[in-house]
Amino acid sequence: MGRQAHADLERRSTAVADAVVDFVHRLRADRTNRALRLAFLRKAGDNGDLYLAHPDTHCMVLLLSTDEGDEMRVLAVRDGAQARAELTRLTVEINPVSGAVEVVDQSEVSANVVALTDRATPLFAPYEDQLLTDLGVVPSLLPPLRKVTTDEQFEQLLTHNLPELTRDVLLALRDRVEPAEVRRHITDQWRADEDVNTHDWARAAKRAVSQAETDDDAVLGALGRGFDAWRLFLHPEQRRLATTEFKGSAKVTGGPGTGKTVVALHRVRHLVDRLPPGHSHPVLLTTYNTNLALDLKERLRQLGDDELLRRVDVKSVDALAYEIVQQSHVELGSPLNDEAAMNLWHTVRFETDLLEYDAEFLDTEFKHVILANRCGSWDLYRRVGRTGRARISTAQRHDVWQLVQTYLAKLDTSPRHTTYALIADRAAEIEQHRMARAEEQASYKEEQGGRDLVHREADSGMWLKPRYRHIVVDEAQDLSASHWRMLRAMVSRGPNDIFLVGDTHQRIYGSQVILSHQGIEVRGRASRRLTLNYRTTRQILGSANHLIDGTHFDDLDNGTDTLDGYRSVLTGLAPQFWRAPDRLTEMRAVATLIKERHDSYSTPYSAMAVSVPDKDSAREFAHLFASEFRVPAVELGKGGVRSDADAVRVGTMHRFKGLEFQRVFLTSVGEGQVPHQRIEQYRLTNPDRYRQEEQRARSLVFVAATRARDELIVTWSGKASRFLPPEADDTAYRAADLLRQDGPPSGSSRSAA
Numbered sequence: 001m002g003r004q005a006h007a008d009l010e011r012r013s014t015a016v017a018d019a020v021v022d023f024v025h026r027l028r029a030d031r032t033n034r035a036l037r038l039a040f041l042r043k044a045g046d047n048g049d050l051y052l053a054h055p056d057t058h059c060m061v062l063l064l065s066t067d068e069g070d071e072m073r074v075l076a077v078r079d080g081a082q083a084r085a086e087l088t089r090l091t092v093e094i095n096p097v098s099g100a101v102e103v104v105d106q107s108e109v110s111a112n113v114v115a116l117t118d119r120a121t122p123l124f125a126p127y128e129d130q131l132l133t134d135l136g137v138v139p140s141l142l143p144p145l146r147k148v149t150t151d152e153q154f155e156q157l158l159t160h161n162l163p164e165l166t167r168d169v170l171l172a173l174r175d176r177v178e179p180a181e182v183r184r185h186i187t188d189q190w191r192a193d194e195d196v197n198t199h200d201w202a203r204a205a206k207r208a209v210s211q212a213e214t215d216d217d218a219v220l221g222a223l224g225r226g227f228d229a230w231r232l233f234l235h236p237e238q239r240r241l242a243t244t245e246f247k248g249s250a251k252v253t254g255g256p257g258t259g260k261t262v263v264a265l266h267r268v269r270h271l272v273d274r275l276p277p278g279h280s281h282p283v284l285l286t287t288y289n290t291n292l293a294l295d296l297k298e299r300l301r302q303l304g305d306d307e308l309l310r311r312v313d314v315k316s317v318d319a320l321a322y323e324i325v326q327q328s329h330v331e332l333g334s335p336l337n338d339e340a341a342m343n344l345w346h347t348v349r350f351e352t353d354l355l356e357y358d359a360e361f362l363d364t365e366f367k368h369v370i371l372a373n374r375c376g377s378w379d380l381y382r383r384v385g386r387t388g389r390a391r392i393s394t395a396q397r398h399d400v401w402q403l404v405q406t407y408l409a410k411l412d413t414s415p416r417h418t419t420y421a422l423i424a425d426r427a428a429e430i431e432q433h434r435m436a437r438a439e440e441q442a443s444y445k446e447e448q449g450g451r452d453l454v455h456r457e458a459d460s461g462m463w464l465k466p467r468y469r470h471i472v473v474d475e476a477q478d479l480s481a482s483h484w485r486m487l488r489a490m491v492s493r494g495p496n497d498i499f500l501v502g503d504t505h506q507r508i509y510g511s512q513v514i515l516s517h518q519g520i521e522v523r524g525r526a527s528r529r530l531t532l533n534y535r536t537t538r539q540i541l542g543s544a545n546h547l548i549d550g551t552h553f554d555d556l557d558n559g560t561d562t563l564d565g566y567r568s569v570l571t572g573l574a575p576q577f578w579r580a581p582d583r584l585t586e587m588r589a590v591a592t593l594i595k596e597r598h599d600s601y602s603t604p605y606s607a608m609a610v611s612v613p614d615k616d617s618a619r620e621f622a623h624l625f626a627s628e629f630r631v632p633a634v635e636l637g638k639g640g641v642r643s644d645a646d647a648v649r650v651g652t653m654h655r656f657k658g659l660e661f662q663r664v665f666l667t668s669v670g671e672g673q674v675p676h677q678r679i680e681q682y683r684l685t686n687p688d689r690y691r692q693e694e695q696r697a698r699s700l701v702f703v704a705a706t707r708a709r710d711e712l713i714v715t716w717s718g719k720a721s722r723f724l725p726p727e728a729d730d731t732a733y734r735a736a737d738l739l740r741q742d743g744p745p746s747g748s749s750r751s752a753a
Helices: 003-010 014-029 083-088 106-111 129-135 139-145 151-158 164-174 179-190 201-206 216-222 236-243 260-273 290-303 317-327 338-352 359-371 378-383 394-411 420-448 453-460 481-488 538-546 583-601 615-629 677-685 687-705 735-739
Strands: 039-045 048-056 059-066 072-079 091-094 101-104 250-254 283-287 312-316 470-473 498-502 527-530 576-580 608-612 633-635 648-652 661-666 708-717
Touching: 003 014, 003 072, 014 048, 014 059, 014 072, 048 083, 048 201, 059 083, 059 201, 072 083, 072 101, 091 139, 101 201, 106 139, 129 139, 129 164, 129 179, 151 164, 164 179, 179 236, 236 260, 236 527, 250 260, 260 283, 260 290, 260 470, 260 498, 283 290, 283 317, 290 312, 290 317, 312 317, 317 420, 317 481, 338 359, 338 394, 359 394, 359 420, 359 481, 378 394, 420 481, 538 687, 538 708, 576 583, 576 735, 583 608, 583 615, 583 661, 583 708, 583 735, 608 615, 615 633, 615 648, 661 687, 677 687, 687 708
Parallel strands: 250 498, 250 527, 283 312, 283 470, 470 498, 576 708, 608 648, 608 661, 633 648, 661 708
Antiparallel strands: 039 048, 048 059, 059 072, 091 101
């Protein structure tokens, strides 16, 4: 099944999809069956032929048959009275860059592009034909492309199911990306791993970019309506990352929606496929919270089946640490939840009368400096480095040390309690000891040739093998140093030991961790980037990128990460900006816009989400929605939404992590709210802390904004946040006007200034 044929089916009725499903079943069962009505169309080349077939009386398919093997590829699907004519005029060729079999409806494209006038300048006039084809534009598209003179014509061109590489290159050039950057970020990612023979159809048909890569059942499932395309087709760079053999650990970074999790899931399947037969769980798939771990488990089941899951442990990193500590019979006490742990810091501050140190600072200092660097004494803490943390004086460190000791003493009182940070630290210690014993035993076995080994193993009382053969980590940017120490000790150093994906632009928990300090080397070719967003439109993505302009982000090591080349090939609505004179007006305006999207555009309430600054605001919005507008709403909790009800999702920006919605309302983005005015106390007294708090606020807004698939609406009361465009206050729509009966229309089909 070809990529473009899959896209053809997505635009057609269920009846057409069902007919093609049945046709493929019958074709696989008996290619010689005359009832299939296969008709030779023309030769594609020396070792390839094109055929037409009738799955039923209302649709037709175009197929490629090659000389090597008894195989056929479905290239295109058409329905209606003109189906034969449309399929017959399709141009089928091999892309010289990617080596993929590509289809272009050149006649249809030409008919929809207005001919060049004497005074009009073609949009792509600055680029020679040779440059365009070198970048990957399909050659047969060049004549109609030269007639495109307006953005409207260009948008019309993009509606014709163009090959992905061609579409991506043209969009980048239209966005004025330099050809050298297009080549680096786009063309080179699609480039075939071998020289391409544009006449070798048998080889082209076998390339992964020309076909679905899963088994037949998955291909057939893709012809239906409820199947995610990512299960079938990976971007060439995604596929390489999922299947490459690395000498050790590897890291994949990329902006929101670039498919990092998809790569991680396919990586797990690739690793499992290479395992010898057995019933153990040698592969670990982990992430930073339980809710995301459950989602990963379900998606892994969709990608493979229960057979795949039987060889994989899927756990959150804290659940894994807790399990390790319990198995070791270490008594640390019952763990406090995040709120209780923070309340204990407040208690310690008041009892010691050191109120100048806020609870959040103390909590992160404890986790990301003291525990991260294993500071078991004041002398170690006094001298430890503080990468990614605000600078504080020796006297301030002494105060913090005293606060930490008081905190630990309170945890140790009856009944004993602990925190998940302490559990992770203890689990790391346990696993490091276990790995040291395993390495000692392996060394002894090698020296002795196995003699006396049974006695040593029995005497150890431990199963002295590394816990896992491979570890795959999702959302790596939010794991702590203790987590990484634990994971490093769970797998032996060697080929494909640890594979991690993440994005520091989305770091909303924790602090900077230098992986090389934890024994995880991912520099050089072991570090790769994804740049193509599959979820968010170009318009929304452009606005979201501006939120983090001018800030610097680490690369999970000593380097710097950027979003260079980050882009989307999806087009849609420009984000809307709405300004209100006060908070109540803002809330009512948001409710009005939501109700309009539901009533006028049939958007389900459950496909819309409202981002708010805190839990109290979530309850406030939900109450107003129900009491004044009869708009159902549910709050996003730590475990997501436990209800499938058709209700608007309302939650803090932290809760938006890992989710996506058709329409997102980003509220309260006003000065003093985003970032919160409380960080101003650090502007002069602690500039490092001020910069960190501001960057974290930017990351939070960036995460929330990129949850939107089709539409992003930003609202605020008072003055716009400095994170928004400078002209936001002047160009925004007026929320007060919206609430008047004769106010302006606010439909989602309208683009904002």
